[in-house]
Amino acid sequence: AQSVTQLGSHVSVSEGALVLLRCNYSSSVPPYLFWYVQYPNQGLQLLLKYTSAATLVKGINGFEAEFKKSETSFHLTKPSAHMSDAAEYFCAVSDFGNEKLTFGTGTRLTIIP
């Protein structure tokens, strides 16, 4: 079965600093990988997705993630944090031919002014 591990349930960074949110997956075949963001009282919003094209994926709001098969990782980064980035971030995976998403437990990002 698919699984996703997000290291760090809470991450705090200073405004303007690098954001790095970690995601590792387990899959026997190359999966599809997603990062979603959840703002308070709002639905999940897709930030970016990897679907076996380029390994470096650029998303909305300046976020990007790199698929590293050798490390089974798909870490999310942003060069310079903004106050508006404070939210909960979820990594998710699905196998080819399988519609459902398997989510990690989430990382709450706090931005320090």
Added chain:
Amino acid sequence: GAGVSQTPSNKVTEKGKYVELRCDPISGHTALYWYRQSLGQGPEFLIYFQGTGAADDSGLPNDRFFAVRPEGSVSTLKIQRTERGDSAVYLCASSLNRGTGNEQFFGPGTRLTVL
């Protein structure tokens, strides 16, 4: 345009009662998904519809849970004999058509509290 909407936004019920949660997907989206998000956890898959039929209901925890989508648009998640452990946020998502890797658009969720 209108996104996925879910009603009610909050539902408080007593143990043993029956509840229905409604999802209105984005117009034209043929695929519809239900997930459940418990406190401090990521969403967990419950069921997936393609059109009117349930293509994958492997995530439904037991036979107290049932979902329908009779006309291929609106879906209702039904929970019988609710238990305190059913308390969670129930999320609905839709996508334009089937296919792994398609973006799923999520609604704001229904927060169910079973007393």
